[in-house]
Structure formats: C-alpha cells, structure tokens
Amino acid sequence: MDTTLTPDSSVYRILYFEEIYPSRAAEEQAEKSKLAAFGTLARLNPLNRPKAETVKLSKWELRYEPFWHLVARREIDYLHEAVYPVQITNPYARKVEIAGSSFEIVPNSGSKPRIDVQLQEFCHRKIDAVVHQDGLKRGIKPAKLQGYIDRYKATERAQLDMDGTIPPQLPFNAAVQIVKAKLAAEPIDAHSIQSDTVEFTTAHLYFRPVFAFEYNWNNKLGVIEIDGLTGEVIENGEWFREKVDIVMSREMMFELGAEVASAVVPGSGYAVKLLNKVTQEKPKANM
Structure with a gap:
C-alpha cells in the first residue's frame, strides 16, 4: 500500500471541545461521588471506610484529553x-x-x-476504514467518541497551546498503523496487483474537556472525573501529571517518520511526504 500524507488543513486538524458542563456543577457532582474515589473495597470495609467528613478535596483541574478520528480509503487495481x-x-x-x-x-x-x-x-476495489481511538490508550468505545463529534461543536486550533492539554500517548504514526491494519484485513483475491493506495480523507485529533477532582483520605489519593461535555461521573479516575509544556504545531502532531512508515507494512513501498517540524516554547504563565 502506498500512502501520501500532505499537510492539507482540511484533512489534518486539531480540534478542541469547550466545556458545556460548568465547573460549579462538576464540583457538586464530584462531592456527591467522592466516597467512590478509593474503590469499592474501601467503601465496603465496615471498620475503616471513607466518610464524607474524612474525605477532603486536595486539588482540581480542567484538562483536555485526546482522541483520534481517522477516515481512510484504500483503492486497489x-x-x-x-x-x-x-x-x-x-x-x-x-x-x-x-x-x-x-x-x-x-x-x-x-x-x-x-x-x-x-x-x-x-478489477478495481475501494475499501473504507473509520477509526476512533482514545489517545491515552484506554478502551473507550468508538460510538462514545463519535457521539462527541456528532453532538458538540469543536473549535479548530493550529497548535496545542491550551492549558491542561494532555499529549496523546498514542502518536499519529501508531494511529495510522491501526487504520492500515484494518484496511489490510480485507482479503483481496488477486493474482497480481497493479496499484494499491491509501488516502486519508480525515485525520483529526480531538481534545475533550474533563474535570478532575483529587481527594485525600487517610493519606490515600483518589480521583473523581466529570465529563465536561455530558456531566458523566467517572469513579476511580486518574490524575495525569504530564501536560503539554511546549507549543506543538499541527505539522508536529501529524508528522510520520520514514522509519515508522516502512515498518507499517514491510516491503509495501509505503510512500510518505514528511512534514516540517515546528516547535517553540510555550509562554510561561505569570506568577
């Protein structure tokens, strides 16, 4: 499969959802659920279990969590x-x-x-693939991620510079491999192949708002998360310490190295147009 990636702004986009659920309501929801932040076993322990007066809020944040939405078409002669x-x-x-x-x-x-x-x-055949993948490698269902896209408006940004942005642990090249594996899984009954190309029509990196509330109980920490779009409560949440500390451009996020490209499908002649990497320091917040 030959694939050409070009810096087309209509295809490769970074988009942010603004929170719909207000922070005050999120805090109230977290307070109602804070006893669940330390797991079911702690809550059911009759001798030593968290109580409303012993669980204290230590800190909270609004962060932006990544997920990928990729659409590609494979055409084979x-x-x-x-x-x-x-x-x-x-x-x-x-x-x-x-x-x-x-x-x-x-x-x-x-x-x-x-x-x-x-x-x-x-013969000429077209095969389409649609992939929704959580950028933090969690098992979030594709239908849930598509629901965010369908129901809420996202604003495009040229770079990652929003405070609280969590960089994707699943980079673009790994997301491309998932798409190509899905396309390659379709059997082709061919005696010889004249051409085999993949075109990406959508390569979007979304960031969705999540409120995280960290609670302290008996020197133990637990996190309650509130979805900033739906208000959904996530018990046993996680506090992500890694945040974007430099401005990361669109070209940087969608760069696909030649050594990675050749490893996607060995011997496939995978052709990639490399994008220029642009990096600049993120302005420091005023103290």
Whole structure:
C-alpha cells in the first residue's frame, strides 16, 4: 500500500471541545461521588471506610484529553484469473471457437455440456476504514467518541497551546498503523496487483474537556472525573501529571517518520511526504 500524507488543513486538524458542563456543577457532582474515589473495597470495609467528613478535596483541574478520528480509503487495481463454465445448448456441437481460440466441450452428466473459459478480470476495489481511538490508550468505545463529534461543536486550533492539554500517548504514526491494519484485513483475491493506495480523507485529533477532582483520605489519593461535555461521573479516575509544556504545531502532531512508515507494512513501498517540524516554547504563565 502506498500512502501520501500532505499537510492539507482540511484533512489534518486539531480540534478542541469547550466545556458545556460548568465547573460549579462538576464540583457538586464530584462531592456527591467522592466516597467512590478509593474503590469499592474501601467503601465496603465496615471498620475503616471513607466518610464524607474524612474525605477532603486536595486539588482540581480542567484538562483536555485526546482522541483520534481517522477516515481512510484504500483503492486497489488488480488482476484476477478465473475459469467460467459456459453451458452449450446445441446437443450436436463438439467444439466451440471464441475469438480465434478453440474450446473442447466437456460432457456434464445430468446437465448440459459445457466449455471452461479462462478469463483475466481487471478489477478495481475501494475499501473504507473509520477509526476512533482514545489517545491515552484506554478502551473507550468508538460510538462514545463519535457521539462527541456528532453532538458538540469543536473549535479548530493550529497548535496545542491550551492549558491542561494532555499529549496523546498514542502518536499519529501508531494511529495510522491501526487504520492500515484494518484496511489490510480485507482479503483481496488477486493474482497480481497493479496499484494499491491509501488516502486519508480525515485525520483529526480531538481534545475533550474533563474535570478532575483529587481527594485525600487517610493519606490515600483518589480521583473523581466529570465529563465536561455530558456531566458523566467517572469513579476511580486518574490524575495525569504530564501536560503539554511546549507549543506543538499541527505539522508536529501529524508528522510520520520514514522509519515508522516502512515498518507499517514491510516491503509495501509505503510512500510518505514528511512534514516540517515546528516547535517553540510555550509562554510561561505569570506568577
């Protein structure tokens, strides 16, 4: 499969959702659920379990968590060789000639006689793949991620510079591998392939708002997360310490190194147009 990646702003985009659920409501929801921040076993322990007066809020944040939305199309031109049986209705025929080629008639017990015609089929096939993948490698269902895209408006940004942005642990090249693996899983019955190309029509990196509230109980820490779009409560949450500390451009996020590209499908002649890497220090907040 040959793939060309170009810095087309209509295809490769960074988008942020603004929070719909207000911070005050998120804090109230977290307070109602804070006893669940330390797991079910702690809550069910009759001798030592968290209580409302012993669980204290230590800190909170609004962060932006990444997920990928990739749409690609694979187009293949290939040759398929096949044998077509053709029934002969004339009971007196002994041989058939087609375009200068002679075919012996094959007797067919219980049915009409036939000839076997060897053909070469020149085929063109299109295969589409849609991938929704959490950028932090969690098992979030694709339907949930598509629901964010369908229901809420996202604003495009040229770079990652929002405070609280969590960089994706799943880089673009790994997301591309997932798409290509999905496309390659479709069987192609070919004797030879003339061309095999992949075009990305959508390569979007989304960031969704999540409120995280860290609670302290008996020197133990627990986190309650509130979805900044839906208000959904996530118990046993996580506090992500790694945040974007430099401005990361769109070109940087969608760069795909040649050594990674060649490893996606070994020997496939995977062609990549590399993007320029642009990095600048993120302005420090005023103290």
